[in-house]
Amino acid sequence: MSIGIVMLCHTALDRAAQVARHWVDRGCPVVIHCDKRVKKAEYDGLQASLSDLSDIRFSTRYACEWGTWGIVAATQQAATVMLRDFPGVRHVYLASGSCLPLRPVRDLVSYLDGRPRTDFIESVNTADVSWAIGGLDLERFTLRFPFSWRKQRPLFDGYVRLQRRVGFRRKIPAGIVPHLGSQWWCLTRQTLSAILEDPEREEIDRYFRRVWIPDESYFQTLVRRYSANIESRSLTLAKFDFQGKPHIFYDDHLQLLRRSDCFVARKIWPNAKKLYRVFMTEEGAGQASAEPNPGKIDRLFSKAIERRTKGRAGLYMHSRFPNENWENGKTAAPYSVFEGFTELFEDFEIWLGKATGTRVHGHLFALDRVHYAGGETSYNGAMSDSAAIRDYNPKSFLSSLLWNARAERQCFQFGPGDNPEINWQLAGDPNANISVISGAWAVPLFKSNLNFSEIRMEAARLQKLEQEHLNILRNPYAKARSRIWNLAEFLENPMEPLQTIVDEISPRALRRLTEAPRMTNLTGFGQFLQNLRNQGMQPVLMGDFPVGDDPRPNATRRGRPYLVK
Structure with a gap:
C-alpha cells in the first residue's frame, strides 16, 4: 500500500471504474473525484459498480470546468481523503479517469520504493516556459480571470485587454515563485501534506482562485516551497498538439505506447478495447523494466504535428488553403x-x-487552351486542357500539375x-x-x-x-x-x-x-x-x-x- 491513486473523472465512467478496480486489485487504494456536473444516476452507478472494494473512496464533488479553480479544489479534497484514510500510502499519484496503466503496477511500486523521498512533478519557472498556449505566462498570475475562456471568450479577452490598458497587476504573495507544468504528478506524503496543511493555505488558495488554469500552477509552484528532492517530470505520458490540446491514443498506438516505457498514459479513447485488454491483463506484463522515457516517441509526435500544421510540400490542405503563404512550399518539386x-x-x-x-510542355497558360506535351488534351490527375477550368484558379492548377x-x-x-x-x-x-x-x-x-x-x-x-x-x-x-x-x-x-x-x-x-x-x-x-x-x-x-x-x-x-x- 505504498502508492495511492487519486482519480479525477468526468466522462466514460465505466472505463474509470475498470481502471480503479485494476489499481485496487493490485494493492493501491483509490480515491475518486467525480465532476459535479455528471448526472446523479451515472455517479450512483459508478459507486455501485465499485461498492465491493474496501479500498475505494469517493470525495466531495466539485464542478471542474477547464481552466478554473474547481479542478484544484477537487484534487485537494481527494488528496486529503487519501492521506486521512490510508496512512500507509507514501506516494500519491494523480491520474484521470482516461488514464491507463501501461506497465504492471508492481513496476511502478518498485520504482517509487527505490525513490522514497522523490517528488515527480513538472515544475518550470514561467520565465523558461515556451509552451504556454494563449500568450499568457506570467500574466496568468498577475491578472484576474473571472470569465470562462471557453464559454465566455469575448468577455475573457476583453477583460484581459482592459487590465493591460489600465495597468492592473495583482500582487503575488510573498514566498510564491510562479511555476508551470503538467497537471499529472506523483508526490510524497510529506510534501503533499505540507502543501495541504500550510498555515497560509487560505491566503494562497484565495490568490490562486483567480489564476488562469491553476491546475497547471498550484501544486507546481507550492512544491518548490516544501520538497527536498524534485524531479521535474511527470511519470504520466501526456502529449499535446500545437494548440495545447491533448493527443488521444487509439488501438493503433499500441506499439507506440509500449516503446515509451512510461507507467501511465493519458488520454485513452474509451473505445480502445485493444489497449484496455492488453495493458490491463497479463498480456501487458513481460515488458522490460526500464526508465520511463517518453522522448523515445517524441520524434513521431513532432513529425505528426509538423505534418498537421505544415502538410506536405506542394500539397494544399483545406485547413490553410484560404491563408496566403501558410503552405509548406508553393509546389511539390523543382x-x-x-x-x-x-x-x-x-x-x-x-x-x-x-x-x-524530361517532359516539356508548351504554353500551359496560353489563352486558348493548356498546351500539354505531345498535344495531349488531359494530363496526370485527369487535368483538363480547358483554359476556363485552369483560369478558375491558375495557382492551384500549377500546384496540382506539379x-x-x-x-x-x-x-x-x-x-x-x-x-x-x-x-x-x-x-x-x-x-x-x-x-x-x-x-x-x-x-x-x-x-x-x-x-x-x-x-x-x-x-x-x-x-x-x-x-x-x-x-x-x-x-x-x-x-x-x-x-x-x-x-x-x-x-x-x-x-x-x-x-x-x-x-x-x-x-x-x-x-x-x-x-x-x-x-x-x-x-x-x-x-x-x-x-x-x-x-x-x-x-x-x-x-x-x-x-x-x-x-x-x-x-x-x-x-x-x-x-x-
Missing part, C-alpha cells in the same frame, strides 16, 4: 519555365525533351501573351527555375502577315506585359531562380546558356552539347525593329540590333547571363 525559346528556336520543346530526357507529376521534372513555356495572373506565383516559388530571352516575342510578329499598324500596337502591348513580368522577377521578394538575357546578347553565344539550362535540368548527365536547336531565320529583323521605332514604338527589351540583315550586333563584349535572386 520545375523549369522557358520564356522566348519557342519563338527563337524551331521545335525547341522536342529538342529539350531529347537533350534532358504534385500529380512530382516524380518527373516538368518544363513549360511562358510569355507575355499568357495569363499574367500566375506571375507572382512563379516569382515567389523557390522551386521555379525561370529562363527568359526578353524581347523574343517580337520574332513571331516579325514573321506575321499583319498590317504594320496592328504589329506596332501588339508589340507595345506585349512589351509592356513583359516589362511588368521582368519587374516581378527582379523584385527583392522573388524567390525563383531567374536567368534573364535580352535577345541580342543571347544570340551572341546561344550554346552557353543552353548548356547551363541542360545541366540544371539533368545535373547527372554531364554532357556537353554538340548542337543547338535550329534557330529561326532572323534576316531583316534589325530593320523590322527600326521600322517599329520609325512608327513611334520604342523596342527596348531586345537589346542592341543593327539595321541590316545580320541579327548579331557588332559589340565587342561577350554576352553573359545574369542571375536574379
Whole structure:
C-alpha cells in the first residue's frame, strides 16, 4: 500500500471504474473525484459498480470546468481523503479517469520504493516556459480571470485587454515563485501534506482562485516551497498538439505506447478495447523494466504535428488553403519555365525533351487552351486542357500539375501573351527555375502577315506585359531562380546558356552539347525593329540590333547571363 491513486473523472465512467478496480486489485487504494456536473444516476452507478472494494473512496464533488479553480479544489479534497484514510500510502499519484496503466503496477511500486523521498512533478519557472498556449505566462498570475475562456471568450479577452490598458497587476504573495507544468504528478506524503496543511493555505488558495488554469500552477509552484528532492517530470505520458490540446491514443498506438516505457498514459479513447485488454491483463506484463522515457516517441509526435500544421510540400490542405503563404512550399518539386525559346528556336520543346530526357510542355497558360506535351488534351490527375477550368484558379492548377507529376521534372513555356495572373506565383516559388530571352516575342510578329499598324500596337502591348513580368522577377521578394538575357546578347553565344539550362535540368548527365536547336531565320529583323521605332514604338527589351540583315550586333563584349535572386 505504498502508492495511492487519486482519480479525477468526468466522462466514460465505466472505463474509470475498470481502471480503479485494476489499481485496487493490485494493492493501491483509490480515491475518486467525480465532476459535479455528471448526472446523479451515472455517479450512483459508478459507486455501485465499485461498492465491493474496501479500498475505494469517493470525495466531495466539485464542478471542474477547464481552466478554473474547481479542478484544484477537487484534487485537494481527494488528496486529503487519501492521506486521512490510508496512512500507509507514501506516494500519491494523480491520474484521470482516461488514464491507463501501461506497465504492471508492481513496476511502478518498485520504482517509487527505490525513490522514497522523490517528488515527480513538472515544475518550470514561467520565465523558461515556451509552451504556454494563449500568450499568457506570467500574466496568468498577475491578472484576474473571472470569465470562462471557453464559454465566455469575448468577455475573457476583453477583460484581459482592459487590465493591460489600465495597468492592473495583482500582487503575488510573498514566498510564491510562479511555476508551470503538467497537471499529472506523483508526490510524497510529506510534501503533499505540507502543501495541504500550510498555515497560509487560505491566503494562497484565495490568490490562486483567480489564476488562469491553476491546475497547471498550484501544486507546481507550492512544491518548490516544501520538497527536498524534485524531479521535474511527470511519470504520466501526456502529449499535446500545437494548440495545447491533448493527443488521444487509439488501438493503433499500441506499439507506440509500449516503446515509451512510461507507467501511465493519458488520454485513452474509451473505445480502445485493444489497449484496455492488453495493458490491463497479463498480456501487458513481460515488458522490460526500464526508465520511463517518453522522448523515445517524441520524434513521431513532432513529425505528426509538423505534418498537421505544415502538410506536405506542394500539397494544399483545406485547413490553410484560404491563408496566403501558410503552405509548406508553393509546389511539390523543382520545375523549369522557358520564356522566348519557342519563338527563337524551331521545335525547341522536342529538342529539350531529347537533350534532358524530361517532359516539356508548351504554353500551359496560353489563352486558348493548356498546351500539354505531345498535344495531349488531359494530363496526370485527369487535368483538363480547358483554359476556363485552369483560369478558375491558375495557382492551384500549377500546384496540382506539379504534385500529380512530382516524380518527373516538368518544363513549360511562358510569355507575355499568357495569363499574367500566375506571375507572382512563379516569382515567389523557390522551386521555379525561370529562363527568359526578353524581347523574343517580337520574332513571331516579325514573321506575321499583319498590317504594320496592328504589329506596332501588339508589340507595345506585349512589351509592356513583359516589362511588368521582368519587374516581378527582379523584385527583392522573388524567390525563383531567374536567368534573364535580352535577345541580342543571347544570340551572341546561344550554346552557353543552353548548356547551363541542360545541366540544371539533368545535373547527372554531364554532357556537353554538340548542337543547338535550329534557330529561326532572323534576316531583316534589325530593320523590322527600326521600322517599329520609325512608327513611334520604342523596342527596348531586345537589346542592341543593327539595321541590316545580320541579327548579331557588332559589340565587342561577350554576352553573359545574369542571375536574379
